[in-house]
Amino acid sequence: AQTVTQSQPEMSVQEAETVTLSCTYDTSESNYYLFWYKQPPSRQMILVIRQEAYKQQNATENRFSVNFQKAAKSFSLKISDSQLGDTAMYFCVFMGNNDMRFGAGTRLTVKP
Amino acid sequence: DTEVTQTPKHLVMGMTNKKSLKCEQHMGHRAMYWYKQKAKKPPELMFVYSYEKLSINESVPSRFSPECPNSSLLNLHLHALQPEDSALYLCASSPRQGEPYGYTFGSGTRLTVV
Numbered sequence: 001a002q003t004v005t006q007s008q009p010e011m012s013v014q015e016a017e018t019v020t021l022s023c024t025y026d027t028s029e030s031n032y033y034l035f036w037y038k039q040p041p042s043r044q045m046i047l048v049i050r051q052e053a054y055k056q057q058n059a060t061e062n063r064f065s066v067n068f069q070k071a072a073k074s075f076s077l078k079i080s081d082s083q084l085g086d087t088a089m090y091f092c093v094f095m096g097n098n099d100m101r102f103g104a105g106t107r108l109t110v111k112p
Numbered sequence: 113d114t115e116v117t118q119t120p121k122h123l124v125m126g127m128t129n130k131k132s133l134k135c136e137q138h139m140g141h142r143a144m145y146w147y148k149q150k151a152k153k154p155p156e157l158m159f160v161y162s163y164e165k166l167s168i169n170e171s172v173p174s175r176f177s178p179e180c181p182n183s184s185l186l187n188l189h190l191h192a193l194q195p196e197d198s199a200l201y202l203c204a205s206s207p208r209q210g211e212p213y214g215y216t217f218g219s220g221t222r223l224t225v226v
Contacts, residue, residue: 033212043200045155045217052212091154095212099145099168102154 004094004103012109013082020067021077021106023092032096034068034075039105040088048090051075082110113138118203118218126226127193133221135186135203141216143167143209144186146178147202149220155202161186162209193225 004025013019025034036048051059051068058066063083067076079086087110092103116137125131135144143162147155160168161180169178175197177189186203200222204215 035214037214037217042219043222044219045202045204045215047214047216050212050214097210099157099160099209100215105152105154107152 004092004101006090006092006103006106008106009104010107010109012111013079015082015084015110015112017082018078018080019082019108021079021090021092021108023075023077023103025073025075025092025094025103027073027094027096029096032094034066035093035095035100036064036066036077037091037093037102038086038088039091040085045091049077079108084110084112086110114216116203116205116216116218118201118221120221121219122222122224124224124226125190125193127195129193130189130191132190133188133201133203133223135188135218136184137205137216138184139205139207139216140183141205141207142183143206143211144180145204145206145215146186146188147204149200149202151199159188160209167209190223193223195225198223198225 032053034051049061063080065078089105091105094101119134146158149155158172159178164180175192179187200220202220203218206215
């Protein structure tokens with residue numbers, strides 16, 4: 001079974017600064033996908049970024065980028081130029097042969 | 113239409129009531145999911161429907177009864193719930209089960225059992 005570990009329950013960052021959220025996972029599968037989802041107070045789960053395990057290039061989406069280290073089974077999310085609207089719960093998600101499995105989440109607060 | 117719509121947004125029910133949660137999408141997705149999320153916890157998978165057939169039931173108590181009447185609609189029928197069933201219930205969909213493009217989630221139904 002695969003597990004997803006987010007070791008930072010809470011983090012905070014000043015507006016316009018950069019923050020990195022950590023995620024590690026454990027799996028025996030060779031082909032899989034990783035995601036970061038954010039869940040703001042509005043409750044809706046929103047896809048932030050997606051990474052295919054067979055791609056060495058790290059995914060980027062505007063201010064969001066990942067550092068994917070396959071051998072280390074690490075998948076961190078970097079948010080640049082943080083904005084107040086980035087305040088949310090962030091979930092690291094693993095998807096292998098079955099459905100999606102979520103990490104415990106990191107609550108990020110962006111301070112003005 | 114790129115949304116998953118869940119109704120109602122909030123629901124308060126007694127332990128003897130029968131109620132239903134509704135989830136609708138018009139993106140042509142053929143996989144739909146129910147998740148349960150307790151406060152400050154990640155979502156937990158309950159059910160998966162693929163092409164309107166129940167594909168996965170994660171050992172959910174029988175007081176939760178899912179139904180997929182057509183490819184756009186997913187219901188969750190609730191009966192004789194317990195206070196510990198109070199949670200946010202999220203619906204999601206994807207083009208196919210197992211396709212790795214991520215899921216589209218609804219905003220959830222906040223359920224309180226009294």
